[in-house]
Amino acid sequence: MKKDLEEFSDILNIRAHHLLCIQGFQGRGYSQGFVKNMDKIVNFLKNNPQTLLKVISSTDDICYCCPHNIENTCKQSPSAEDNVKKMDLKTLNCLGLEKHDITTYEHIIELLSNRLDSSDLKEICGFCLWIECCNLHK
Ligand code: SF4
Ligand code: SF4
DSSP states (O other): OOOOHHHHTTEEEEETTHHHHHHHOOSOOSSHHHHHHHHHHHHHHHHOTTOEEEEESSOOTTGGGOTTEETTEEOSSTTHHHHHHHHHHHHHHHHTOOTTOEEEHHHHHHHHHHHOOHHHHHHHHTTOTTGGGOGGGO
């Protein structure tokens, strides 16, 4: 069953490295459904910075509409789930967060701007397919 944004109003589940992807999103993605969902989430958070996010390291409300999400595992490539988990862990470490922490999107933005530098970004995003069209890497 698809989620509507109203269902996002309480708490969004976001895997840690997607906190970066939200900042870099330029309207491209794995499928129309993925882009539509991502666009909704990005705009919702921009307009509702007090939204609570639970920071996780597994398939989330963004993966939810991704064609590579097979039975709640990232199957974008044979090693994708391991790779994205590593990206999540690096992001958590950089931001000083623990898996399953709950905080506002506003606080996440503060952490991203205070704790992340370009070498962290390179380290986290090094193998991402979208790096050339990601706003964070311009
Ligand atoms: S380069 Fe890829 S992983 Fe990194 S923020 Fe952009 S879309 Fe996300
Ligand atoms: S490629 Fe994997 S981690 Fe990325 S949105 Fe799709 S299922 Fe989630």
